[in-house]
Amino acid sequence: MGLDPGLRRLALGTLLAAYAGPVPPDWAVDLLADGLAGHTLFGTNVHDPAQLAASTAALRAGRPDVILAIDEEGGDVTRLAHATGSPYPGNAALGAVDDPDLTRAVYAAIGAELAAVGITLDLAPTVDVNTADENPVIGTRSFGADPKRVAVHSAAAVAGLQSVGVAACAKHFPGHGATVADSHHELPTVDVPPAVLRERDLPPFAAVIDAGVRAVMTAHIRVPALTADGPATFSRAVLHDLLRVEYGFTGTVITDALEMKGAALAAGGVGPAAVRALAAGADLLCIGAQVDADLVELVAAEIVGALGDGRLARARVEEAAGRTAALAGWSGPADAPPPAADDLGYAAALRAVHVEGDLPGPAPALVVQVHATSTVAEGRVPWGLGPHLAAGVEQARAVAGETDPAALRRLAGQRPVVLVGRHLHRLPGARELVEALAATHPVTVVEMGWPGDWRPTGARAFVATYGASHANGHAAARVLGLTD
Template sequence: MPKDATSRDPALLRLADAVILPGFPGREPPDWVRRRLAEGLAGVVLFSRNIGDPEQTARLTAALRAERPDVIIGIDEESGEVTRLEAATGSSRPGNYALGVVDDVALTEELARDLGRALAEIGVTIDFAPAADVNSNPDNPVIGLRSFGADARLVARHTAAWIRGLQSAGVAACAKHFPGHGDTNVDSHLGVPLVSGSREELAEVELLPFRAAIEEGVAAIMTGHLVVTAYDEAYPATLSPKILGDLLRHELRFDGPVITDGIEMAAVADRYGIPGAAMRAIAAGADGICVGGEHDDERIVEEIRQTIAGAVAEGVLPEQRLAEAAERMRRLAAWPATARPAADAGKPAVELPEGVPIGLHVARRAIRITRRDPAALPLAAPPHVIEMTPQLSLASDRHTPWGVGEPLGRLLPGTTVARFAERDGQVPGAAELDAALAEAAGRPLVIVARYADRHRWLAEAIDRLLAARPDAIVVEMGLPGRTDRGAVHIATHGSARVCGQAAAEVLAGLAP
């Protein structure tokens, strides 16, 4: 902290407070969060560590609102693989990729409206979603199922529908990760992704969904920590005036608040430190700083606050720029009061089967089946299920349940499950796979995987299992790839809880 921090201009410190959105530990607001909200902190970001049941979360947000009635309460709730609301159980709504496969914009809008109602009921004011990235690189380690697909026009129309649905329920949407994280092969949690397309290529692909989001009236846009060489070879978008100013503000004419992705992510923090990256983001044109996914204490908030105020005092950051950012965040805080939820927001805009939640309905419609042996379904007896997953991006909670074995066990009692997960590069060996195979002797075998075509060890493990049991059924719960594996191949296009349930219904012969 600077030596003269205690004598910093209180007005500058209040402006700095007005652009910070921190996380915090626990399911009740710490004293420091309460105090800082009362003093002008913009708001907070909720993570799965803060969330129990809806009643608890509503009490939490009410306590925050008691300190500042217009507090911004954000959450990173995409549904599907990135869920904070249902991290403990798995999401009751599929993610974007399943929606893109179904390709029914009315259904996408309705699912987002359903999510918006759930968020509004617990006091959330902004959802850092949808991901408007076009997943044009199949080796992308962080987007994948979070995208609506690889076709820019499909992504654009579903991005608009998702925003329309969420905001009709009174919750602000925040399209991300500008200007598009889809054509990368580096996870920005861990390094600096590079997008090397020309401006013409970016206009036709990456930028198309963001244009649609802006036209739809999206409340906010979240930056991506990626270098886009066509606009700025030196700085990631979050820190680039050329991208946040020239491109987003002037060319795309977006005048709403721009919020950073987690500022502690390696793509920006490794070079500048967390406080330094936060200050540079504000200077580049961002308005709100998200922090707290990994650093959730008061110390980091104070360091960011002092660094931003200090940069103004030293003439590095224009005070007008900080004041502009603070004003945009005040407008975001006022958004719920000025937004007018649709009068019919409580009524489904699409016809659903009686008694079927929209998330399960979408998951069922997203299932795709390739049959090589028509007699393999339905299963003739309770099977043995082998589930395998790679190590996922930090965007997903690795403890969130997934798979087919658990829901299948409810439908076919006697089902057994063996689970294997990559951990820090360690993957199951031949002996472990052979032991799991032995448990399936005399019974049907179901092999379940996520992203099998992206990870060599997974593809080889499936091949080993199928060499011994060509009658096995393969269920892919990541991005679709080869469909010629197994007697039957089932693609769920997501690993949310409802995706596993939908696959289990197919296996048990109970699909509607």
């Protein structure tokens, strides 16, 4: 016996699915006609602007008011430019420049690119306050470690996106910046009283709510004082009492991907996670990236089953579907966006570069890039100085903990070394490699991740780019005199 058609449509109206490849499969379009709220697009869905625009048009044929979402933060998290790296710096670089007008302009430019290819919802900005240098998942995605600065830039980013008709989604409520674990792989804990959250983590959310942000994304983090043993995504105390009542948010609450371990493991699967999130007060459920028709139907069936056995009240699901429909129907201002300057992102990244110490002179240098893995959020996006180096500048690669510093010294000869890395302070073996090389050789360190407090002993200079986007790499190479 099949699901009640009305209840199935109601359940589908709370779901954000996904599909693989550059062409939407038939099921992805058909489910939209059946009431599915929309899809999240990932790098695997993006080849070029013309192809992406064709994909969104095909999806919109399934239903005109479909929500088409993407994680386009600029900086280290990009889907539009996943093959090359973003032409815009990310939040950490914008926070380092500390020019809210620039932040607004960069996000308006990103939004204009999204609108041109048919995207309606940007799952950005990240408004977490990155107070933990060891944070493995936020880092350069944050505007900084100061709540006031993050609040100002978060509001500017929302204003920029929404000024061009793309809805913004501030994330990750109630704040992922103090964690030292990645919620893609486990359930992080932030064991502080609510008063600390209000002072440290929540000011940016208050600022974006005042700025009219259309959506807020939940965090799969545990805050024992509020969430007991589960994540915030499943906590009515967080999603209703704190976000809705205390902070007055009236827009759409979107979950982080329910396939993430921080949610799925806590609930016993994506279907039960969807029910718990709805019960807590979430409106639009992001299933994740690994989605097919069977999984969507399974989640919808779990929601319908919960309506039948009392785990969910129909009024709660109707409320969620209504808020999701309101987000889908939002079109933003009528004014056409001004054209963005071609070099906006690169100029912004150049302003963010911070140099400590004495840079090497014009003599040729050996550029050494230290291997670094990427997070699930970032994906495998190219980074470094390589694409920007002048002809004749030699580049080598090193693996922290494996590469012999003596071998790099022999390769460099009389040349200074420019050592490029990401999050060197928390990469096993990286500190030892840098400092062993710097003990006998002139070394400039270029940190393209979150810089932290560590500075390598013996290095002649330390250069922080506050991100590893294409724009950041270009800016660093220019500052170091390594470009043509």
